[in-house]
Amino acid sequence: MIRSLFFLLFLIPLYAFSQHQINYKVFYDKNLEQNGLKIQVDYTQKKSSDTIAFYYANDNWDEKELxxxxxxxxxxxxxxxxxxxxxxxxxxxHHKESRKISFIYYIKQDFKDLNYRIFNRPKVKDQFFHVMGKNLFMVPTSFTKMPDDQEFEFSIEWIGFPQDFKIHNTFASQIKKQNIKTVLWEGFYNSLFVGGDYRIYDFKIHEKPVYFAIRDEWNNGFSDDFLCTNLKKAVQSQRDFWKDYDKEYFTVIMSPTVSQKDSLFKGYSSTGSAIKNAFMIQGTNNPFNSKSSYLYLLHHELMHEWIGNTIQNKHEELNYWFSEGFTDYYTYKNRLRIKDISFDEWLKLFNEEVIRSHWKNPQRKIPNYTIKDDFWKSRNTEKVPYRRGAVFAFWLDNQIMIKSGYKKSLDDFMQELLNRCKEKKLKLTDELFLDLAQKYLDKDISYFFQKHILSGEDIDLINEKWINGFQFKITDEIPQLQVDKNASLKYPL
Structure with missing residues (x-):
């Protein structure tokens, strides 16, 4: 009996290892650009075989033929x-029959020069690399067929990298032997791995570390101090707002798409993406670097840690009116709250970048269901859920303040929504949202929601009710928010 029990206990961890653990070794090469990142993968199958299929993404985040x-x-x-x-x-x-499989592959940059239109293709140069997890590490296809909440163990060893060649990613900083336990799609494959001549800074909020990794020398006042100071201010304010300090590790990674002291590209092009434990910023580095665009991007993408990542959409693009629209609304509101912008600046930004931009968009009245199909195909369609959702968020914020006699606002609604989703493991649906709205407004707004969010008809901003001091007037055929400075304005509440 004892011998049988021992044998059973031996098999259980072996089975767990073979099913859900995979090991990688990544090797340094002084000629990285020429030879690529060399990766050895080791995996033990449940049963002996002579063939195994591995997954590697050929298309990823709008990059093709990877x-x-x-x-x-x-x-x-x-x-x-x-x-x-x-x-x-x-x-x-195809290999000699065995439970164990080990082989070597390389990830190499497949384009010659950095380009401001290229964001998510693997970048591998002698002095640095910048590769999404989904295109750095292949996994057995069996991993891709597991439930989305199945956790795996990924072991990564970085071998031969010089001391001054930084190793940093969305799971750890400067760790040469990593053991990562996470899900596949929203974890290991929703990540970024960088290394090389990055400068790494860190600070703590409620004793939890936040890292900032940046490379190259940036133009037009984008000093490390300016970038770090504003990052800390944004992270602190947003965690304070959500009363959420649970994140054990978080990083922001900022990389240039292309650097030029003088540029034929007369503008500033940047993008940001929220990923696992992090968000990444990429943009042109030239004399046209825009501080205001950086600050907007910073606050917008950090807010996605809660709106979009913790409060996850059930139906992705169909719920972008919430994940992008409400994120956009709080990008402006949070900056006003922490005095990153003045009230006059907030009013101008909200009128110009939200309302006017929306009203001038020829696609603004498209029904919500078409956004799912056309979001990635058209810039005008892409912007609809941002602006439509932000206007709706502003409307709902005002209605909650009016109904509660200025005791509550959309802030209370959002914090309760976050707690519901976390505690009950829920994803955002229209039904969940409308149920909570009914609690705060003591009425059903399903018809209003159907008319303005799903069907796309403009909200009649002129004739809606607003908090004391707010009203809308038509300017150049576009509604614009006006403020009575003699009123006792309670915004942001």
Whole structure:
């Protein structure tokens, strides 16, 4: 009996290892640009076989044909044959029958020069690398068929990298042997791995570390101090707002798409993306760097840590009116709250960047269901849920303040929504949102929601009720928010 029990206890951890653990070794090469990042993957299957399929994303975040970045060589893998199928995001690995499989592949930059239009293709140069997790580490296709909440163990060892070659990612900073336990799609594959000549700064909020990684020398006042100071201010204010200090690790990674002291591209192009434990900023680095655009991007993307990541959409693009629109609204409101902008600046930004931009968009009245199909195809369509949702958020904020006699605001609604989603493991749906709205307004707003959010009809801003001191007037055929400075204005509440 004791011998049988011992044998059973031995098998359980072995089974767990073979099912849900995978190991990687990443090797340094002084000629990274020429040779690429060399990666050895080791995996133990549940059963012995002579073939196993691995997943590698050929399309990822609007980048196509990413198999061009993947190199598999027979000279590195004697006795192994690869059947590469980019159209299926798959590599079939034929090997000597065994439970264990080990092979080597390379990730290499597949374009010559950095470009302000290229954000998410693997970048591998001698002095740095910048690769999304989904395109750095391949996994057995069996991992992709597990439930979304299934956790895996990913072991990564960074071998031979010089001391001054920083290793930093959305799971740890400067750790050469990493053990990462997370889900696949929203965790390991929703990540960024960088290394090289990055400068890494850190600070703490409620004893929890926040890291800032940046490379290159930035123009037009984008000093490390300016960037770090405003990052800390934004993170502190947002965690205070949500009363949420649970994040054990968080990082912001800022990288140039292309750097030029003089530029034929007469403008500033940047993008930000919320990812696991982090958000990344990429943008042109030239004399046209815009501080105001950076601050907007900073506050917008950090807010996604809660609106979009913690409060997750059930139906993705169909709920972008919330995840993008309410994030946009709080981007402006939070900046006003912490005096990052004055009230006059807030009023101008809200009128110009939200209301006027929305009214001048020829696609503004499209129904919500078309956003799902066209969001990634049209810039005008992409902007509809941002602005439509922000105007709706402003309307709801005013209605809650009026109904509660200025005792509550949309802030209370959002904090309760966050707690509901966290405690009950819920995702954002129209029904969940409307149920909570009815609690705060003591009435059903389903018809209003159907008319203005789902069908796309403009909210009649002129004739709606607003808090004391707010009203709308038509200017150049576009409604604009006006403020009575003699009124006792209670905004932001």
């Amino acid at each position: 198999f061009k970045s993947l190199i598999l060589q027979e000279k590195d893998n004697p006795g192994i044959r690869f059947d590469i199928k980019p159209e299926d995001n798959k590599i079939r690995v």
